[in-house]
Amino acid sequence: MIFRAVRDGRPYPEHNLTLKQWAEIPPRPLRLDQLITTKRELALDKLLAEDSTFYGDLFPHVVQWNGGLFLEDGLHRALRAALQQRNQIHARVFVLAEAIE
Numbered sequence: 001m002i003f004r005a006v007r008d009g010r011p012y013p014e015h016n017l018t019l020k021q022w023a024e025i026p027p028r029p030l031r032l033d034q035l036i037t038t039k040r041e042l043a044l045d046k047l048l049a050e051d052s053t054f055y056g057d058l059f060p061h062v063v064q065w066n067g068g069l070f071l072e073d074g075l076h077r078a079l080r081a082a083l084q085q086r087n088q089i090h091a092r093v094f095v096l097a098e099a100i101e
Helices: 017-024 046-047 075-083
Strands: 027-030 035-037 061-065 068-073 088-095
Touching: 017 088, 035 075, 068 075, 075 088
Parallel strands: 035 068, 061 088
Antiparallel strands: 027 088, 061 068
16 A cells, blocks of 8 residues: 555645745655545646656645644655655645644
């Protein structure tokens, strides 16, 4: 198994982080088998594209919430890592409190 679980959608509340705020979070290594995806489908052309991160963040975005690590952005990068026989990736992890005010 590559990921801990595959979901369709985000179970956590909206966090409203901007790309600038995400960029301020330092990346850290995570095992792929700890991640829960928030997308059930992916586009094969994006998976195989060499410049897939050209316009986005180099690191996937993960939301830590309610004991889970939810892969919000970066499914293609994580799957590409698995296909390259890597069992971990570096990702930015935002810790979401139980209740957002």
